[in-house]
Amino acid sequence: MDFQLTESQRELIDATEKLCRQLLPLAKEAHEAETKGDFAPLQRLRRQMAEAGLLALNMPQEYGGVGLPLLETLLLIQTIQRVDSTLGGLAHRTSTGAIGAVLELGTDAQKSRFVSGVARGEIGVSIGITEPDAGSAATAMKTRARIEGDDVIINGQKIFISAAKGHHYTMLYCRFGNTGRASDIGAIMVPHDAPGFSCSGGTLNMAGERQYELYFDDCRVPKANILAESHAFAKLISVYNVERLGSISRMLGSAQAAFEFALQYVQERRQFGRELADFQGLQWMLADMKVKLEAAQMLTYRAASNTASGLPSPLETSVAKVYVAQAAKEICDDAIQLLGGYGYMAEYPVERLYREVRGGSIYGGTLQIHKNMIAGHLLGRKNSQWAPRSGESGE
Template identity: 85%
Template structure:
C-alpha cells in the first residue's frame, strides 16, 4: 500500500493552488457580494473557476467535468479551501455536492441538463434534507410530494439550506407515500423560480455563510424533475457519503491553512528575546498539530481511494468524519493559541478558520450519530434511536 502522493497529483495540487491564488480578488468580491445579497460577483467567480477547470472535478468529461477520481477531487477541494473558503465551497458543491446524486440516479436528460450546467458554471444546485423537526432524525421529514398529471405538487418546509439564493435549483428529499416510513422518501429537482416556492431571508452561521429556509405551498414542478420516486432513501444516503467526504476535505483545507500560518508565525514572532519556535512547549503543540493533520488526511484519503470499487464505504466515511471534525477543531484552536492575542483578532485569519471547521461536527450527521453508526457496524446490529413504536 502506497501512502505517498504521485508526482502528477503533486503537480495538480501546485497548479491548482497557483490558479486559486490568482482568482483571490474575484473570490473576495464574491464573498462581499453575498453578504450584501448581490450574487453577480459570485456568478462571475463561478464562471472563471469553470473556465479554469476548478468545477465538476469528478464529473464525467462527457458532461463538461474534469473526470478526476474521487481521491484527486478531494485533494483539490482541500487545496482550494486552504486558499479561500468561497472557492472551496463552489468546488465542493459542484463536485461532491448534490450534483452527485443527479449523476448517480438521474435520467440521461437530467444528467445532460444539470451535471453539464454545474460543470460549466452556468447553474448551482443546493441540497434540501433538514426540516425544523427532522435534523438527525432525517427520516422524520414531512415535506411531501404528490403527483398530479404531469406535475409534482410539493408541500412542506426545509431549513439550513446552504447557498439557496445563490443557486438555481435544490435537490429535495421528500415523501411520495404516506406510511411515515423511510420507504416513502424520494427526491425531486426543484427550480428556484417554481410557483409556490418561497426562499426565506436565511440566517448567517458562525462561518459567515448564509443558510436559508425553503417553504413549499403547493409548489408545482414538472413530473420530469423527479429524481427518485420513493424507496430511495438508502440510495440517496449512499451517494451522500461522497458529499460528506467533500465537506471533510474542506475541513482539512481550513486546518491545513491554520497549521501553515501558525508554523510561519512562530518562526517570525519573538518574545523574551527569542523566537516562539525556540520554546519546547510550543514545539510540542506544532508536532501534535502535524500528527493530527496527517492522520486526518490519511483516513480521508483511504475512504476516497477505496471508491474505485464503488461508492464510499459508510464505515470508512464515518470514521474519517469523526476524526477529522475533532482534529480540525483542535488544530485551528491550537493555531489561535500559538498566535496569542493576535489569534483572537479578526485581522488575522486563524479565528475564521476555526469558525469554518466548527460546523463539521454538526452538518452531514453529527459526530454522535456517526459514532452510533460505527458502533452498529462493529456490533453488527441496528442501533435505532427511535422511541419504541416510533420506528
C-alpha cells in the same frame, strides 16, 4: 499500499493553487457581495472557475466535468479551501455536492441538463434534507410531493440550506407516499423560480456563510424533474457519503491553512529575546498539530481510494468524519493559542478558520450519530434512536 502522492498529483495540486490565487480578488468580492444579497459576482466567479477547470472535478467529461477520480477530487477541494473558503465551497458543491445524486439516479436527459449546467458554471444546486423537526432523524421529514398529471405538487419546509439564494435548484428529499416509512422518500430537482417556492433572507452562521429556509406551498414542479419517486433513501444516503467526504476535505483545507500560518508565525514572533519556535512547549503543540493533520488526511484519503468499485464505505466515511472534525477543531484552536492575542483578532485568519471547521461536528450528521453508526457496525446491530412505540418495551 502507497501512502505517497504521485508526481502528477503534486503537479495538479500546485497548478490548482496558482489558479485559485489568481481568482482570490473576485472570490473576496463575491463573498462580500453575497452577504449583502448581491449574487452577480458569485455568478462571474462560478463561470471563471468553470473555465479554469475548478468545477465538477469528479463529474464525467462527457457532461463537461474534469473526470478526476474521487481521491484527486478531494485533494483539490482541500487545496482550494486552503486558499479560500468561497472557492472551496464552489468546488465542493459542484463536485461532491448534490449534483452527485443526479449523476447516480438521474436519467440521461437529467444528467445532460443538470450535470452539464453545473460543469459549465451556469447553474448551482443546493441539497434540501433538514427540516425543523427532522435533523439527525432525517427520515422524520414531512415535506410531501404528490403527482398530478405532468406535474408534482410539493408542500413543506426545509431549513439550514447552504448557498440556496445563490443557486438555481435544490435537490429535494421529500415523501412521495403516506406510509410514514423511509420507503416513501425520494428526490426531485426543484427550480427556484417554480410557482409556490420561496426562500428566506437567510441567517449567517458562525463561519460567515448564509443558510436559508425554503418553503413549498403547493409548489409546482415538472414531473420530469423527479430523480427517484420512492424507495430511494438508502441510495441517496449512499451517494451523500461522497458529499460528506467533500465537506471533510474542506475541513482539512482550513486546518492545513491554520497549521501553516501558525508554523510561520512562531518563527517570526519573538518574546523573551527568542523566537516562539525556540520554546519546547510550543514545539510540542506544533508536533501534535502535524500528527493530527497527517492522520486526518490518511483516513480521508483511504475512504476515497477505496471507491474505485463503487460509492464510499459508510464505515470508512464515518471514521474519517469523526476524526477529521475533532482534529480540525483542535488544530485551529491550537493555532489561535500559538498566536496569542493576535489569534483572537479578526484581522488574522486563524479565528475564521476555527469558525469554518466548527460546523463540521454538526452538518452531514453529528459526531454522536456517526459514532452510533460506527458502533452499530462493530457490534453487528442497528442502534435505533427512536423512542419505543406504544406497547413496546424498547429492549
